[in-house]
Amino acid sequence: MSQEVLALARTAPGAVDPGMADTISASWKACLGRGMDPHASPERTSLSAQDFLLRKQMVERVLLLARPEMELLSSQIAGSNNLIAFGDPTGTLIDVIADTECAASEVRAVITPGSVWDETIRGTNALGLSAKHKKLVTVIGSEHFFRENSGIGCTAAPIFDSANNILGVLNVTSPLLDRQYYCATLVNIAVNNISNRLFVEDHRNDLIILCHSRREYLDTQSAGMLAFDADGRLTGRNMMAQRLLGALPKRDEVHFSDLFLQDFGGAMDQIGLGDTVVLRDRTNSAIAVKLRLTRGRYLQLPPRTGEAIIGVDAVRVPRRTDREPEGFGQPEDELLRQRARMSVDALRLGMPVRVLGLSGHGLSRVAETIHALSGLNPRRVVVDCGAIVETHLSSTLKARVHGSGAAVAGEFLDLAEPSTLIIDGIEKVGSRSKSILETLADQVREMNGARDAGDERMWALIAIENRKPGAEEILCPNLAHESMNDIWGYTCEVMPLAARADFDRIAVRMLADIAPGIRLSDDAAERMRGLGGRLTFYLLRRLLFQLTRVPDAQAIRDEDVLRLLPWITSRIEPCAHCAGHPVKTLKCLEIQKAVAECGGNISIAARRLNMSRTTVYKHIGPGPEP
Numbered sequence: 001m002s003q004e005v006l007a008l009a010r011t012a013p014g015a016v017d018p019g020m021a022d023t024i025s026a027s028w029k030a031c032l033g034r035g036m037d038p039h040a041s042p043e044r045t046s047l048s049a050q051d052f053l054l055r056k057q058m059v060e061r062v063l064l065l066a067r068p069e070m071e072l073l074s075s076q077i078a079g080s081n082n083l084i085a086f087g088d089p090t091g092t093l094i095d096v097i098a099d100t101e102c103a104a105s106e107v108r109a110v111i112t113p114g115s116v117w118d119e120t121i122r123g124t125n126a127l128g129l130s131a132k133h134k135k136l137v138t139v140i141g142s143e144h145f146f147r148e149n150s151g152i153g154c155t156a157a158p159i160f161d162s163a164n165n166i167l168g169v170l171n172v173t174s175p176l177l178d179r180q181y182y183c184a185t186l187v188n189i190a191v192n193n194i195s196n197r198l199f200v201e202d203h204r205n206d207l208i209i210l211c212h213s214r215r216e217y218l219d220t221q222s223a224g225m226l227a228f229d230a231d232g233r234l235t236g237r238n239m240m241a242q243r244l245l246g247a248l249p250k251r252d253e254v255h256f257s258d259l260f261l262q263d264f265g266g267a268m269d270q271i272g273l274g275d276t277v278v279l280r281d282r283t284n285s286a287i288a289v290k291l292r293l294t295r296g297r298y299l300q301l302p303p304r305t306g307e308a309i310i311g312v313d314a315v316r317v318p319r320r321t322d323r324e325p326e327g328f329g330q331p332e333d334e335l336l337r338q339r340a341r342m343s344v345d346a347l348r349l350g351m352p353v354r355v356l357g358l359s360g361h362g363l364s365r366v367a368e369t370i371h372a373l374s375g376l377n378p379r380r381v382v383v384d385c386g387a388i389v390e391t392h393l394s395s396t397l398k399a400r401v402h403g404s405g406a407a408v409a410g411e412f413l414d415l416a417e418p419s420t421l422i423i424d425g426i427e428k429v430g431s432r433s434k435s436i437l438e439t440l441a442d443q444v445r446e447m448n449g450a451r452d453a454g455d456e457r458m459w460a461l462i463a464i465e466n467r468k469p470g471a472e473e474i475l476c477p478n479l480a481h482e483s484m485n486d487i488w489g490y491t492c493e494v495m496p497l498a499a500r501a502d503f504d505r506i507a508v509r510m511l512a513d514i515a516p517g518i519r520l521s522d523d524a525a526e527r528m529r530g531l532g533g534r535l536t537f538y539l540l541r542r543l544l545f546q547l548t549r550v551p552d553a554q555a556i557r558d559e560d561v562l563r564l565l566p567w568i569t570s571r572i573e574p575c576a577h578c579a580g581h582p583v584k585t586l587k588c589l590e591i592q593k594a595v596a597e598c599g600g601n602i603s604i605a606a607r608r609l610n611m612s613r614t615t616v617y618k619h620i621g622p623g624p625e626p
């Protein structure tokens with residue numbers, strides 16, 4: 001029987017590369033040499049709870065990046081009854097995701113966190129062989145040494161860091177044996193994603209460039225990544241770059257000039273502009289390269305003003321300035337002012353606050369206003385959840401902390417002084433938002449409890465949650481989202497801009513910024529207010545800007561706003577005189593479209609249409625109420 005299986009292994013349809021059958025054959029011979037019996041049940045060895053916890057802590061950083069890829073893999077694999085597992089470099093399972101069907105199966109009962117899948121214990125299996133040989137391995141059906149595993153197919157691939165050290169193994173197990181080709185491709189993509197993110201995290205302070213022999217592949221997963229320090233020393237390269245550029249010179253330090261014929265400074269002058277540049281490697285082959293991450297102190301780029309970076313660009317620490325942004329201070333809307341005061345009281349008692357409302361209606365400004373009014377600390381740290389979709393928020397919060405001086409390794413909250421954490425767009429994190437916010441709230445309480453006696457400064461936590469347009473209005477904000485209710489000290493609901501009692505004053509101040517001297521009539525302000533929830537701060541500024549670009553304009557009137565609204569809101573409809581008449585409607589829509597394309601400029605539109613301005617005005621005059 002073993003000879004038959006060995007013959008099958010040499011011609012296995014699941015072989016990913018020509019050497020795969022040899023890998024399985026060698027594993028079988030090793031198992032037989034240890035006296036293992038293929039008909040017997042394998043020894044089901046598992047770690048103790050304490051040992052498992054220690055192993056998990058050792059790979060926690062990798063697991064944080066692997067977990068979303070595991071969830072994605074589970075949804076991508078065709079059919080059902082599949083299991084996704086993450087193992088450490090020794091072949092010990094750390095985390096498992098199984099669908100409903102697989103969770104109730106015998107396979108799930110065997111493949112559990114803490115179980116050891118080393119070849120010497122479990123025989124020929126994908127996870128153990130991948131960890132041992134540091135390559136992608138597929139083991140299908142009877143290629144498994146022990147007969148009880150002959151009904152499943154497994155594919156596993158290793159995860160590497162920039163020094164080519166194996167940090168973990170990703171494994172897919174399924175009883176559908178014809179699925180393994182497909183699984184191998186998906187697993188390869190997943191481990192490349194994880195390895196690339198680890199590479200970026202490890203070399204966040206270095207210059208990272210992408211490289212490939214074909215420039216159209218620079219923005220794909222096939223691109224290699226090279227990391228250099230300020231002096232052009234190579235600090236790391238991923239597996240793709242290693243395959244592309246070959247073996248490194250055998251010396252302690254490898255420089256840019258050891259890889260390419262061009263000098264480092266000259267190449268950086270071009271790469272630093274963000275262009276794709278073609279370089280020649282040491283074999284004179286053409287390699288296309290482009291910038292992946294920039295660091296101002298390396299490329300002499302102008303530093304970002306007003307903020308410092310923590311770990312990734314999604315996190316910023318606005319610095320104190322002599323002039324605070326417009327809008328700080330007590331809101332003029334009485335209801336919003338009361339809610340801001342309640343939020344400040346909650347922060348001063350050490351409780352987190354949520355700012356809730358429609359996106360684009362000033363939620364970030366309200367959050368920063370609450371921070372300023374609290375007077376708890378001089379600094380606010382803003383985390384933009386929308387900019388970190390590709391990584392876990394929790395892993396971002398454990399990034400290195402960078403200030404004006406040297407980088408300081410440690411937890412996100414391990415900053416030099418108390419700060420207000422503003423988590424912007426927490427709804428984008430999805431189902432993990434509650435656990436992340438609970439963790440942050442606990443850390444804030446611990447930091448406040450550990451501060452020196454007499455220190456009046458406090459840590460504070462504010463989360464901004466954007467509600468989707470059209471969502472049910474929340475009449476009592478502190479009873480909303482009951483599943484999150486135990487986190488918040490207070491929920492500050494921000495009403496839509498058009499519903500604010502101080503809307504007229506906001507519009508007048510904004511207009512004074514755009515075009516001093518032009519007056520806004522009450523009717524015009526009311527007309528814009530009529531847009532309701534669609535009227536964001538951005539749309540209001542856009543309206544006022546376009547309305548003030550009319551020659552010799554002294555005031556903005558109701559008819560001016562009404563004339564501009566159809567194309568500002570992307571609604572082109574026939575006028576009241578043409579509606580209902582097919583021929584007239586076509587002509588009217590042509591005129592409306594021309595005026596929209598000309599940004600509301602009647603004179604230019606009339607010349608383009610070869611008709612008088614009077615004719616155009618007839619079709620864009622006051623029509624049905626928008």
